[in-house]
Amino acid sequence: MNKQKIIEIMNREMVVALGCTDPVAISYAAAAARKLAHEGSIQKINIKLSKSIMKSAASVKIPGTNTNGVKMAAVLGALFGNSDKKLEVLEGIDETCVVKARSFLENNECNVSEIENDILLYLEIELFTEKDVAKTILIDDYSNWVYAELNGQVVFDKSVKREKVEIDNIEPEISLSEIWEFINKGNILTDFEIVKKAILLNSAICTEGLDHDYGLKVGKTLRSRMSHKEKIEDICSYAVALTAAGADARMAGSPMAVMSNSGSGNQGITATVPVVSTADILGLDEEIKIRAVALSHLITIYAKEYFGRISALCGANIAGMGASCGVAYLFGGGMHEMKSAIQNMAGNVTGMFCDGAKAGCALKVSTSVQAAMQAAYLAVDGIEINESDGIIEHDVEDTLKNIGKMSSTCSYVINDMIVNIMLHKEEKGSKVS
Numbered sequence: 001m002n003k004q005k006i007i008e009i010m011n012r013e014m015v016v017a018l019g020c021t022d023p024v025a026i027s028y029a030a031a032a033a034r035k036l037a038h039e040g041s042i043q044k045i046n047i048k049l050s051k052s053i054m055k056s057a058a059s060v061k062i063p064g065t066n067t068n069g070v071k072m073a074a075v076l077g078a079l080f081g082n083s084d085k086k087l088e089v090l091e092g093i094d095e096t097c098v099v100k101a102r103s104f105l106e107n108n109e110c111n112v113s114e115i116e117n118d119i120l121l122y123l124e125i126e127l128f129t130e131k132d133v134a135k136t137i138l139i140d141d142y143s144n145w146v147y148a149e150l151n152g153q154v155v156f157d158k159s160v161k162r163e164k165v166e167i168d169n170i171e172p173e174i175s176l177s178e179i180w181e182f183i184n185k186g187n188i189l190t191d192f193e194i195v196k197k198a199i200l201l202n203s204a205i206c207t208e209g210l211d212h213d214y215g216l217k218v219g220k221t222l223r224s225r226m227s228h229k230e231k232i233e234d235i236c237s238y239a240v241a242l243t244a245a246g247a248d249a250r251m252a253g254s255p256m257a258v259m260s261n262s263g264s265g266n267q268g269i270t271a272t273v274p275v276v277s278t279a280d281i282l283g284l285d286e287e288i289k290i291r292a293v294a295l296s297h298l299i300t301i302y303a304k305e306y307f308g309r310i311s312a313l314c315g316a317n318i319a320g321m322g323a324s325c326g327v328a329y330l331f332g333g334g335m336h337e338m339k340s341a342i343q344n345m346a347g348n349v350t351g352m353f354c355d356g357a358k359a360g361c362a363l364k365v366s367t368s369v370q371a372a373m374q375a376a377y378l379a380v381d382g383i384e385i386n387e388s389d390g391i392i393e394h395d396v397e398d399t400l401k402n403i404g405k406m407s408s409t410c411s412y413v414i415n416d417m418i419v420n421i422m423l424h425k426e427e428k429g430s431k432v433s
Contacts, residue, residue: 001181006174006298007191013301014194014268015143016201017087017260019063020251020357022056025123025142026070027077028089033127033134034078036150040130044109047074048124051114051415052310058422060357061215061253064093071110075101078127086143088257114419120411121310140309142263167404172305176396179298180335186294188287195294198259202246202272205256209245215252215359218366219245235281236373239274239327243369246273247362261297261319262304266361270319271296274369275326284330296326299342306404312414313407314352316361320368320375321345327376339396340384344375346399347385347392350406355418 017024030045047070049057057070065076080097081089104110115122123138137147139159148155186192209219222241226234246269250258261268275296279289300322307318324341333341348371352364378384387394391402 001178001185002174003182003186003191006178006182006186009173009301010194010294010297013262014198014297015087015260016197016257017265017268018089018091018255018257019253019265020056020060021087021142021260021263021265022053022357023060023062023068023070023073024087024089025053025138026057026073026125027062027081028083028086028143029123029125029136029138029145030074030077030127031081031083031089032145032148033125033136034081035083036136036148036155037127037129037132037134039132042078042104042108042127042129044128045071045074045078045111046126047071047110047112048115048122048126049112050117050120050122051419052120052312052411053123054112054114055356055415055419055422056354058356059359060251060361062093063090063253064255065095065098065253067098067253070112071105072098072101074125075104075110079104087260091257093255118412120308120415167306167401167408170306170401170404172302174298174302176302176339177335179295179302180338183291183295183298183329186291188290192290192294194259195290195297198268198272198297199276199290199293201257201259202269203276205249205254205258206242206246206269206273208254208256209247209249210242212249214245214248214254216362217248218362219243219248222366235278236370236377238281239277239373240366240369242277243270243273244362244366247365248359251357251359251361261300261322262315263309264315264319266365267300267315267319268297270316270365270368270372271300271322271326274323274372275330278327278330282330288330292326292329295329295338296322298322299325299338303342303400303403306400307407308404308411310411311407312354312411312418313350313403314354314364314368316365316368317345317349317352317371320349320372323369324372324375324379327373328379331376331380333376333380337379340379340382341375342396343385343392343399344378344383345371346403347389348375350391350403353414353418356422
């Protein structure tokens with residue numbers, strides 16, 4: 001086991017993010033362009049983006065506001081964003097900023113277009129001031145700024161030749177056995193700092209979601225339906241309600257930051273909170289809870305290497321795989337039970353589509369957590385979905401490869417279909433961007 005490598009992977013893939021990462025990435029790219037073209041007032045903004053970002057940035061609320069939209073995200077980033085903060089670029093944004101952004105959109109040109117390439121996560125901002133023209137490009141990750149240009153001159157170019165890797169040839173940076181060894185042997189005082197921060201941040205936004213009326217109020221409504229006795233005894237229902245409440249708040253524009261996982265805040269919440277709530281109800285000590293949450297996040301990171309950074313399938317079920325492993329660990333499960341939990345999740349909600357970030361994501365999170373708890377319960381009781389069933393293989397790695405093939409094959413077609421549906425809705429008068 002390379003302990004330092006695992007810690008570096010956690011620190012890279014677990015990042016503090018404020019708001020849904022799709023509109024926030026747009027704000028970040030726009031703020032970065034403005035930093036380059038810092039002289040003079042902004043005259044025009046051109047936005048080119050992949051369909052994956054377009055569908056997820058259209059409907060979700062921008063953090064600190066009660067508004068949404070690709071153009072609004074770009075203008076807020078350009079006018080008020082701090083690109084040095086990356087995915088916390090909109091920290092401090094409020095409705096006063098929104099009023100000024102709306103005024104800009106009424107009086108200046110802001111254009112949105114789809115980019116025609118095979119990159120699922122692609123974002124390009126071209127910003128015009130009275131004196132300068134700046135261009136920034138992000139690809140493959142929400143904060144992966146790879147190209148900058150000012151007045152036609154390249155400022156930096158970190159882009160590399162992209163070679164498609166076949167799913168069967170993917171080799172994750174760490175193995176399941178290395179993850180398991182790290183979870184059990186890592187130094188609780190020094191090796192899990194990012195995990196401890198995830199517990200604090202993601203637990204806080206879930207409590208916020210329970211206490212206030214955010215979005216569809218999925219978590220708050222589910223919690224209100226539980227009696228006092230059920231709140232204590234029904235571990236599964238409590239985990240579902242609490243985690244969904246965090247997604248409610250985040251999708252509705254809560255200004256509270258979360259710890260993301262593999263580029264998604266909802267994945268970070270889903271990988272954290274079901275494990276935390278289970279440990280708390282069981283009365284387990286802090287060290288066991290931290291190790292279990294670390295296991296959940298690392299399994300999520302591991303599975304995402306097969307699944308892909310962005311997909312037309314919902315990432316909440318991948319984070320649910322991690323959560324199921326963490327919960328199984330809390331119930332005394334070992335390496336075998338961890339693998340069984342992954343298999344049970346893979347055979348349940350794998351085919352759930354992502355139709356963009358929005359209030360309804362809380363429903364998908366709740367479904368994934370419900371499945372994760374079931375998968376863990378079955379695993380610790382020695383029940384595992386049979387390898388003869390559907391996409392399930394004898395080895396977990398081969399099952400994950402099958403999911404990766406589904407994800408990579410369907411993403412372009414499904415994204416096209418979803419964006420076309422959204423645009424058709426807009427033509428009928430439903431504002432989605």
